[in-house]
Amino acid sequence: MSKLYWIETWGCQMNEHDSEKMAGTLLGLGYDQATRLQDADIILLNTCAIREKAEERVYSTLSQLEHLKKARPETIIGVTGCVAQMSGEQVRERMPFVDLVIGPRASSRLPDILGKLKDHRGIVDTTLYQDSIIRGQDAIRRAPGKVKAFVTIMEGCNKTCSYCIVPTTRGREDSRPLEDILKEVESLVEQGYREIEFLGQNVNAYRDPKTHDGLDILLYRAGEFAALDRIRFTTSHPLHLSTKIIEAMSRVKAACNYLHLPVQSGSDRILRLMRRGYTARKFRDKVAEIREAIPEIALSTDVIVGFPGESEEDYQATLDLLEELRFSQLFSFVYSKRPGTSAATMMDEDEDKTKVSRLMALQAAQREIQADIHRTMLGRTVEVLIEGPSRKDPREVAGRMPQNIMVNFPGEGLRPGDLARVLLTDATPVSFRGRLIRGPLERRIPARSRNARSAFGA
Ligand code: 5AD
Ligand code: SF4
Numbered sequence: 202m203s204k205l206y207w208i209e210t211w212g213c214q215m216n217e218h219d220s221e222k223m224a225g226t227l228l229g230l231g232y233d234q235a236t237r238l239q240d241a242d243i244i245l246l247n248t249c250a251i252r253e254k255a256e257e258r259v260y261s262t263l264s265q266l267e268h269l270k271k272a273r274p275e276t277i278i279g280v281t282g283c284v285a286q287m288s289g290e291q292v293r294e295r296m297p298f299v300d301l302v303i304g305p306r307a308s309s310r311l312p313d314i315l316g317k318l319k320d321h322r323g324i325v326d327t328t329l330y331q332d333s334i335i336r337g338q339d340a341i342r343r344a345p346g347k348v349k350a351f352v353t354i355m356e357g358c359n360k361t362c363s364y365c366i367v368p369t370t371r372g373r374e375d376s377r378p379l380e381d382i383l384k385e386v387e388s389l390v391e392q393g394y395r396e397i398e399f400l401g402q403n404v405n406a407y408r409d410p411k412t413h414d415g416l417d418i419l420l421y422r423a424g425e426f427a428a429l430d431r432i433r434f435t436t437s438h439p440l441h442l443s444t445k446i447i448e449a450m451s452r453v454k455a456a457c458n459y460l461h462l463p464v465q466s467g468s469d470r471i472l473r474l475m476r477r478g479y480t481a482r483k484f485r486d487k488v489a490e491i492r493e494a495i496p497e498i499a500l501s502t503d504v505i506v507g508f509p510g511e512s513e514e515d516y517q518a519t520l521d522l523l524e525e526l527r528f529s530q531l532f533s534f535v536y537s538k539r540p541g542t543s544a545a546t547m548m549d550e551d552e553d554k555t556k557v558s559r560l561m562a563l564q565a566a567q568r569e570i571q572a573d574i575h576r577t578m579l580g581r582t583v584e585v586l587i588e589g590p591s592r593k594d595p596r597e598v599a600g601r602m603p604q605n606i607m608v609n610f611p612g613e614g615l616r617p618g619d620l621a622r623v624l625l626t627d628a629t630p631v632s633f634r635g636r637l638i639r640g641p642l643e644r645r646i647p648a649r650s651r652n653a654r655s656a657f658g659a
Contacts, residue, residue, distance in 0.1 A: 206232040207241035211258065212249025214435060215371075215400050216282055218351040219305060220247045223281065224342040226311045239269060243277040243315075245301075248284035250366050252537035259284050263296045270298045277301065277318065281308055283370035287540070289327045300324070306333035306356070306372050329357075329372035348588055348618045349431075350394040352385055353377065354419065355401035360438065362465075363476045363544040364505060364536060371402055379409040383422055390426050395586060395618050397423065399434035405441030417449035424453035430620060431586060431603065432456050436463065439487050440478050451494045457603040458495055459529075462488070463503035467522030468515035471508050474547070481522055488526055499604035501530035506563060507556030508536045509547035516559050520566060529574060529604060531567040535560050568630045575606075575628035582638055587612065587619045607632040 206227045210220040223245060224234065235241040246262060249255040259280065266278055279301030280292050286304035293299050300318060303311070304327035314324055333356060343350055355376040358368045386397055399419070401407060407416045416434065423432055432455045439462055450456045466472050469480045479487075491498055504519060523531065535556045538545050583602045591597035591609040598612035600621070609632060610623055623635035 203231055203233045204242040205235035205240055206243045206245070207235045207238045208245045208247055209238075209262065210247045211255055212247075212251065212282065214351060214398065215305075215353075215356075215402065216247055216249060218341075218353060218400055219282065219308060220245075221341050221343050221351070223247070223308055223311060225340040226309075228342055229340055230312060230315065241276065243279065244269075245279045245281050248280060248282035250283035250287045250370055250539070252534060253539075254537070256284050256287075260295065263299065267296070267298055277315075279303060281305070283366065286327050286370040287366060289325055293323055293325065297323075302327070304329065305370060306330045309333050331373075331375055333375075346589065346617060348394065348586060349396035349398055349433075350389045351398050351400050352382060352389070353401065354382055354399045354404060354416075354434075355407045358402040359406070360403065360478075361476055361543075363474065363547075364508065364539065364542055366539040366542060367402055369541055374403065374406055376401075376406075376408050376410055378411065379414055379419055379422065382419065386423050386426060386429070390428050393618060395429065395620075396431035396433070397429060399423075399432070401434075402436060403438050403441060404434045405437050405443070405446060415443070415445065417443070417445040420446070420449040420453045420456055424455050426455075429455050433459060433605075435461050437461060439464070439484050442487060442491075444490065447491055447494050450498075457605070458497045459499050459501075459603060459605040460491065461501045461503075462491075464522065465503060465505050466508065466511075466515065467519035468511070469518075471511055471515050471519075474510065474544070475505075475508060476543075481518065485522075485526065497604075499529035499606070500526070501532070501605070502526075502528045504531060504533045504563065505536050506533065506559045507551060507553075509544060509549035509551075511536075511551065520563060523563070523567060523570065527570050527574060528567070529571065529606065531564070533560055533563050533567070571630040572628070575630065575633065578633075579625050579628055582622055582624050583608070583635075585610075585621050585623045585635070587615050587617050587621060589617050602633075608635045609633070610635040610637055612637050 208220045208224055210217055238244060246259055248259045270276060270278055277300045280299055281303045282305055285302045289302060292302045300322045302325040306329045307326040310326060314326060317324060355374060357372045357374040359374045404416055437460060464484050465475055465477055467481050472480060585600035585602060585608045587598050587600040591599040593609060597609050598615050599607055599609050601607055608623055612621060615621055622638040624638050625633045625635050627634040
């Protein structure tokens with residue numbers, strides 16, 4: 202019987218995709234996926250360190266695993282991802298039964314590390330390898346049944362935002378050769394994937410290592426795959442989102458009318474303390490440029506409230522910016538102090554209560570904005586890429602508009618990966634209900650994958 206693995210994943214899309222890569226590596230080493238954690242021979246916790254809460258969750262899961270480790274000492278327990286990178290040896294100081302601590306850019310070394318485990322336990326590898334993203338595409342095990350596939354295009358972040366742990370955990374920027382990326386996209390399209398999401402901590406800074414071609418060229422080239430319906434990319438930085446990239450988004454048909462553009466604050470004083478490199482004015486100008494080029498675009502953003510020293514006035518400036526720019530989605534967080542970041546040394550005297558109530562008020566305002574935006578969209582016919590049965594009512598199907606908003610509707614016979622034309626009939630602040638206008642849409646060309654292996658097992 203082959204050995205079994207279990208991977209638990211927290212955090213962002215990059216982490217999700219890293220788990221797919223580690224799963225692929227383990228399959229290559231002869232492991233199978235366990236159906237229950239307690240059956241696994243190796244358990245990896247792929248962790249996130251962005252806020253203290255995410256980090257705490259890792260340690261509480263680890264304390265639960267201690268019992269399992271006592272009962273079955275041969276089970277390998279590993280911590281990977283951003284907490285592994287941030288805390289290294291300290292993970293084993295707190296939880297000595299942990300066998301492996303592997304940073305995100307050392308995870309490609311998993312086969313070697315597992316080989317060494319035979320002789321001794323307690324391996325810590327937090328080397329920030331430069332070649333960590335250059336690996337064979339066969340070694341990726343994507344979750345089955347998904348219409349969208351993640352593709353890494355760059356890794357690391359050279360920015361120095363004062364609150365952020367990511368440059369520490371993910372190291373310096375490193376881009377993958379453009380031709381390698383396109384080969385991976387081609388193979389994914391052949392497998393039946395309809396949507397690709399390019400990933401990197403700062404995708405706008407993508408540069409082919411030899412030709413220096415940027416994200417704009419990558420979008421044009423990926424847009425040439427006729428059977429690829431949708432291209433997304435994340436995460437963008439407002440300073441690096443060039444006019445060339447915006448132009449490519451507007452010209453490439455498959456590039457979705459959606460962009461996640463984190464603003465973090467509406468106050469120039471706070472933006473300076475955060476070391477974001479732009480003012481609120483500059484951010485507004487960038488948004489105006491995007492909306493001028495792509496009128497249908499939906500923009501989402503991230504905001505941190507309660508940054509050290511944030512005054513009522515600073516907070517109000519953020520609220521005003523949200524009211525003015527009207528994002529389609531907001532991801533908002535209370536500031537969390539991260540060890541080793543420069544903001545960690547700043548005086549932070551505001552009470553948690555104030556910060557939490559600011560967050561609540563911000564989210565309430567955003568719900569109103571979204572409800573409003575959605576109301577104005579009722580009666581429109583949109584294109585929906587079906588993802589699967591609706592969560593609310595399994596007799597219905599759910600899919601996304603290019604703007605990244607979910608639509609639920611009765612769509613008998615429609616399958617994941619089908620495109621449908623849907624009339625928007627009802628709205629909530631987070632999704633739509635709709636009515637099917639016509640069966641599966643004609644694609645630019647029929648799926649190349651008819652005879653090839655389908656991503657959906659058909
Ligand atoms: N505290 C709270 N939120 C943070 N983020 C990043 N670092 C912190 C922190 N220290 C938020 C930012 C970022 C998102 C992924 O997480 O808004 O864009
Ligand atoms: Fe979490 Fe950031 Fe690491 Fe992603 S890159 S796992 S969000 S800390």
